[in-house]
Amino acid sequence: MRVGEGVARGLLAVLVLLVLAGCSRLSFVRPDTSRGEYTRTAPEVQLRGDRKGALALQVALSEGQEALRAGDLDTAAKLARQALADNDGSPAAHTLAALVADRRGESRAAGAHYRRAVELAPTRAGMHNNYGTWLCGNGRERESLEWFETAAGVPGYGNAAGALANAGECAQRAGMQDEAARYLERALQRDPASPVALAAMAEREYRAGNHMRARAFVQRRLDAAPPEPATLLLASQIETALGDVRAAERYVRQLREEFPGSAPDSVMGKGD
Structure with a gap:
């Protein structure tokens, strides 16, 4: 294992997927770091429509996350499809679908879902961070930087340091050493740990x-x-x-x- 490869795998630590349950709290899923996954976050999404439909979406997302955590990708994929059928305008549903596609090695489909989530929630920093993460992991490191910058620049974003750290790692991969140092220093200014x-x-x-x-x-x-x-x-x-x-x-x-x-x-x- 080369250090660069190993650190890239270990750097991108915690994936946050919104589960629309109860008061719409965020819950945490540990990614498969052997696949080089990045720090990803998803925003809160306001449920619209009738209560029955909202509840169906909530259940599909919650159970889909649990299936993903357990490594049951077939069930997670089924629940992601169900969530999208319940509300194709839900960024959280597209995020779940993206995560499943990522884990299955269906990179193009994952990217399409991450991009759609950004389009549906353009003011949510986490969605920009997600898409930047996908870009960086798919050989588009330079392009990813603007998405991380956007995420980090959203006032009140709790994972701004993570977005900047992701930008630093991606800039480093792209051979942009000075830019990488600046991103990492900014990340540590936001969060020294x-x-x-x-x-x-x-x-x-x-x-x-x-x-x-x-x-x-x-x-x-x-x-x-x-x-x-x-x-x-x-x-x-x-x-x-x-x-x-x-x-x-x-x-x-x-x-x-x-x-x-x-x-x-x-x-x-x-x-x-």
């Missing part, structure tokens, strides 16, 4: 040969959120570069214990 931004900064400093700074960022990343395989791999490589073999081995052991099968046979010193 942003896992996405901290992991990306750790990788940047490691690749630049600034190993002490890389260590500081990766330690902050590990303090900010539960570890991911890419983070532990990077931490072991940073410690190897600093000559602390014991610390490097400790991270490798943690990687193998917490994520069996994630660690290559030899991970230390494999920075490229």
